[in-house]
Amino acid sequence: MKNENISIKEIARLAGTSVATVSRVINQNGRFSKETEKRVREVIEKYNYRPNELARSLRVDKAQVVGVIVPDITNEFFSYIARKIEVDLLKQGYMAVICDTNESLEMEKQYIETLKAMRIGGIIYVSGDQKIEPIKDIPAVYVDRKPEFVEEGQGSCFIGCDNYQGGYLAAERLIKAGRKCIAVVLHAKTIATQDKRLNGYRQALHDYGIPYAEELVYKVEHVGMEQGYQITKRMLESANQTDGIFYSSDILAIGALQYFHEENIKIPEEISIIGIDDIPLSARVVPALTTVKQDYLKFGSLAANAIIKMMKGDQEKRTYILSMELIERETV
Amino acid sequence: MKNENISIKEIARLAGTSVATVSRVINQNGRFSKETEKRVREVIEKYNYRPNELARSLRVDKAQVVGVIVPDITNEFFSYIARKIEVDLLKQGYMAVICDTNESLEMEKQYIETLKAMRIGGIIYVSGDQKIEPIKDIPAVYVDRKPEFVEEGQGSCFIGCDNYQGGYLAAERLIKAGRKCIAVVLHAKTIATQDKRLNGYRQALHDYGIPYAEELVYKVEHVGMEQGYQITKRMLESANQTDGIFYSSDILAIGALQYFHEENIKIPEEISIIGIDDIPLSARVVPALTTVKQDYLKFGSLAANAIIKMMKGDQEKRTYILSMELIERETV
Numbered sequence: 263m264k265n266e267n268i269s270i271k272e273i274a275r276l277a278g279t280s281v282a283t284v285s286r287v288i289n290q291n292g293r294f295s296k297e298t299e300k301r302v303r304e305v306i307e308k309y310n311y312r313p314n315e316l317a318r319s320l321r322v323d324k325a326q327v328v329g330v331i332v333p334d335i336t337n338e339f340f341s342y343i344a345r346k347i348e349v350d351l352l353k354q355g356y357m358a359v360i361c362d363t364n365e366s367l368e369m370e371k372q373y374i375e376t377l378k379a380m381r382i383g384g385i386i387y388v389s390g391d392q393k394i395e396p397i398k399d400i401p402a403v404y405v406d407r408k409p410e411f412v413e414e415g416q417g418s419c420f421i422g423c424d425n426y427q428g429g430y431l432a433a434e435r436l437i438k439a440g441r442k443c444i445a446v447v448l449h450a451k452t453i454a455t456q457d458k459r460l461n462g463y464r465q466a467l468h469d470y471g472i473p474y475a476e477e478l479v480y481k482v483e484h485v486g487m488e489q490g491y492q493i494t495k496r497m498l499e500s501a502n503q504t505d506g507i508f509y510s511s512d513i514l515a516i517g518a519l520q521y522f523h524e525e526n527i528k529i530p531e532e533i534s535i536i537g538i539d540d541i542p543l544s545a546r547v548v549p550a551l552t553t554v555k556q557d558y559l560k561f562g563s564l565a566a567n568a569i570i571k572m573m574k575g576d577q578e579k580r581t582y583i584l585s586m587e588l589i590e591r592e593t594v
Numbered sequence: 595m596k597n598e599n600i601s602i603k604e605i606a607r608l609a610g611t612s613v614a615t616v617s618r619v620i621n622q623n624g625r626f627s628k629e630t631e632k633r634v635r636e637v638i639e640k641y642n643y644r645p646n647e648l649a650r651s652l653r654v655d656k657a658q659v660v661g662v663i664v665p666d667i668t669n670e671f672f673s674y675i676a677r678k679i680e681v682d683l684l685k686q687g688y689m690a691v692i693c694d695t696n697e698s699l700e701m702e703k704q705y706i707e708t709l710k711a712m713r714i715g716g717i718i719y720v721s722g723d724q725k726i727e728p729i730k731d732i733p734a735v736y737v738d739r740k741p742e743f744v745e746e747g748q749g750s751c752f753i754g755c756d757n758y759q760g761g762y763l764a765a766e767r768l769i770k771a772g773r774k775c776i777a778v779v780l781h782a783k784t785i786a787t788q789d790k791r792l793n794g795y796r797q798a799l800h801d802y803g804i805p806y807a808e809e810l811v812y813k814v815e816h817v818g819m820e821q822g823y824q825i826t827k828r829m830l831e832s833a834n835q836t837d838g839i840f841y842s843s844d845i846l847a848i849g850a851l852q853y854f855h856e857e858n859i860k861i862p863e864e865i866s867i868i869g870i871d872d873i874p875l876s877a878r879v880v881p882a883l884t885t886v887k888q889d890y891l892k893f894g895s896l897a898a899n900a901i902i903k904m905m906k907g908d909q910e911k912r913t914y915i916l917s918m919e920l921i922e923r924e925t926v
Binding site: 323324327329335336338341342344345348349352357358359360361362364369372373376379380381382487516517519520523542543546547548550 | 655656659661667668670673674676677680681684689690691692693694696701704705708711712713714819848849851852855874875878879880882
C-alpha cells in the first residue's frame with residue numbers, strides 16, 4: 263500500500279495538474295481550487311505519499327519536529343514519557359512539541375490536523391482512547407494504549423506493555439500477602455488496556471482459588487489523585503470487607519493514601535494497596551507505593567527511535583509489547 | 595517602535611523587491627536569494643512587522659496556535675500552568691503546543707526559532723532563566739520569571755508574582771511558630787526571583803529581631819524531589835540547629851518529606867517546613883505541606899488572554915504582579 267517512490271511529478275500527472283500546484287496544496291500556500299485540492303489529496307492518500315522530503319528542503323526545518331500527543335500532561339506518567347522522547351529525539355537532532363489533550367478524543371483529532379498543517383515531520387500518538395483512526399499522510403507511532411486498528415495488522419508501529427501480565431502480577435502480590443477480598447479500580451475509558459488488566463487479575467484470583475466478585479470492580483471516569491481519593495472513600499464507607507486494593511494507575515493509589523491517612527487506616531497493616539506505572543512520585547510518597555512498573559522511559563526511547571526511522575523513510579511496522587515488573591515498596 | 599500599520603507592499607518597496615518575494619520569505623517557501631531575504635528581514639525587524647495576518651489567510655490556521663515554552667514539564671507547577679493556558683485558549687478557539695526545555699536556555703532559543711518557522715501565532719514564554727532576549731517578529735507574553743529586559747521598560751507583557759512578599763510570608767510563618775534557626779533553600783539559576791525571595795526572608799528575620807546567617811542559605815542547581823531530599827540530608831547530617839526550613843519550591847519540600855520519614859524526624863514537632871507554589875500535590879502528601887501560594891492558574895488565564903489580544907493586533911504592554919498567599923496545612 264505504501265509507495266515510497268512516487269514522485270511529486272507523478273502525483274501532478276495523476277491529479278491532472280502541475281507540480282507547482284501540488285506543492286502549493288501540500289504546503290497549503292498560495293492559490294488552488296477546492297476541486298484541485300481534492301484530486302491532489304486523493305492521489306496523495308492513494309499512494310500514501312509523504313511530503314517530508316519537500317518540507318526538508320525548507321531552510322528552517324519543521325520536518326525535524328515531532329508532535330507528541332498525550333492525554334494528560336499533569337500526570338507524571340505522561341510528562342516523563344514526553345520528556346524521554348524529547349531527550350532522545352534531541353540526541354539525533356530532532357525536536358518535540360507536546361500536545362496535551364486533557365483526555366479529549368476530539369482534541370486529539372484537532373491536534374493531528376493542526377500538526378499536519380504545521381508540516382512537522384511525524385507524530386508520536388499517546389492516545390487517551392483506543393477508538394482512534396490511523397494517522398494518514400505523515401509518519402506516526404502509537405504508544406501505551408493500543409488502538410483497535412493495530413490488531414487488524416495494518417502495519418502500524420505500536421509500543422505498549424503486557425497489561426494482562428500487569429494485572430496478574432498486582433493481584434498475585436496481594437494474594438501472597440494473605441489478602442482475600444481484593445478490589446480493583448479501573449479507568450472507565452481505556453477499555454482494551456483495562457480489560458486486559460482485569461483479565462490478569464481474574465486469572466490470578468482463579469489460580470489461587472479466590473472467587474471473583476463483580477462488586478469489587480470499581481471504575482473512575484478520570485485518572486487523578488482526587489478520583490483515587492473519592493473512589494476509595496466510597497468503597498470503604500460502605501460496609502466492606504476489602505483488605506487489598508489494586509489501582510490501575512499509581513496516581514489513583516497516591517490519591518488514596520491521603521484518605522487512609524485522614525481515616526487513620528494503617529497501610530499495609532489493615533489494607534494492602536498496589537498501583538501500576540511506577541511513576542517517580544511512587545517512590546517518594548509515604549508510605550512508598552508498591553507497584554507494577556511499566557517501563558515508560560523505554561516507551562519514550564523506542565518511540566523516538568521508531569519515528570526517526572520512519573521520518574527517514576524506513577519501514578517500522580513493529581509492535582513492541584514490554585514486560586511489566588513488580589516493584590516492592592511499603593504498601594503491601 | 596512598533597508599527598502596526600506597515601503593509602506588505604511597503605515592506606516590498608523598502609526592501610527593493612516584489613510583494614510575492616516578501617511573502618515567500620515570510621513563508622519560507624519557494625525561491626529567493628540570501629541577500630533578498632536579508633534585506634526583507636531587516637525591514638520586517640525595523641518596523642516590527644508581524645506576519646500573522648498573512649498566516650491567518652491560510653486554510654488550516656497555524657496562526658491560531660500558541661507555543662508555550664516551559665522549563666520543566668515534569669514539575670506540576672509548570673504542567674498546570676500549561677494546562678490552564680490550553681483550556682483558556684481553547685475557549686476562544688486557539689490551541690497550544692507545549693515546548694519543554696528541560697531547564698536549558700539553549701533549547702529555549704531553539705524552540706523560539708522553530709515555533710517561528712512553523713508560523714504559529716504567538717508564544718507564551720515561561721523561561722527557566724531571566725537572562726533572555728525579547729522575542730521578535732511574533733507576539734510574546736512572559737510568565738513567572740521576570741526577564742531582565744522587562745525592567746528596562748521595553749513595553750513587554752509580563753505576568754509574575756510578588757516574590758519578595760512570598761519570602762517574607764514564608765519566613766514570618768516559621769518565626770511565628772517559634773522557630774529561631776531558619777534555613778532557606780533556593781534555586782541557583784533563577785537569580786532575580788530567588789534574590790527577591792531571599793530579601794523577603796531577610797526582612798522578616800530583621801523585623802522579628804532574628805540575626806541573618808549566610809550559612810543557612812542553601813542552593814540547588816535543579817528543582818526536583820531528589821534535590822530536595824539530598825540538600826535536606828546534607829543540611830541535617832552536619833551538626834546543625836536548624837528548626838525551620840523554607841524551600842523555594844514545593845517540589846523540593848515534598849522531596850524532603852521522604853528524608854524526614856526515613857530518619858523519623860517529626861514534622862512539624864521537631865522541624866517546621868514551608869514551600870512556595872501550592873501545587874496540587876502539596877495538599878496530597880502526608881503531612882500536607884504548608885506553603886505560600888503562587889496563583890499559577892491565574893498566570894495561565896492572564897497569559898492566554900494577553901496573547902490572544904496581542905495576536906489580534908492589540909497592545910498589551912502590561913506587567914501583572916500577583917500577590918502571594920499563605921496556605922496553612924500540617925508542616926508548620
